[in-house]
Amino acid sequence: MEITTKSDFKNNIDQYINQVCNDAETLIINDEEGKNVVxxxxxxxxxxxxxxxxxxxxxxxQRLDEAIANYNNDNGFEKxxxxx
Numbered sequence: 001m002e003i004t005t006k007s008d009f010k011n012n013i014d015q016y017i018n019q020v021c022n023d024a025e026t027l028i029i030n031d032e033e034g035k036n037v038v039x040x041x042x043x044x045x046x047x048x049x050x051x052x053x054x055x056x057x058x059x060x061x062q063r064l065d066e067a068i069a070n071y072n073n074d075n076g077f078e079k080x081x082x083x084x
Contacts, residue, residue, distance in 0.1 A: 003027075021043075026040055
C-alpha cells in the first residue's frame with residue numbers, strides 16, 4: 001500500500017497508474033480537506049466485487065468456510081488441472 005498527496009498524484013499520475021495496475025498496488029491519496037481516496041486496478045476491483053457477491057449468499061459462505069476448515073484439517077484433496 002502506498003500513500004501520496006493529491007498534488008503528487010496529479011504530477012505523477014502515469015507512474016501511479018502503472019504502479020497500481022502492474023504491481024496490484026493499492027494507492028491512498030490524501031487530500032488536505034480530508035477527502036481521501038483509494039485507487040485500485042479494475043482487476044482488483046472486479047475480484048473484490050466477485051468475492052463480495054460469492055460471500056453474500058449464506059450457502060456459498062458456509063460451503064467456503066467448510067472447505068477451508070477441511071483444508072486446514074488436512075482433509076483436502078488434489079485434482080489434476082485440465083489445460084486447454
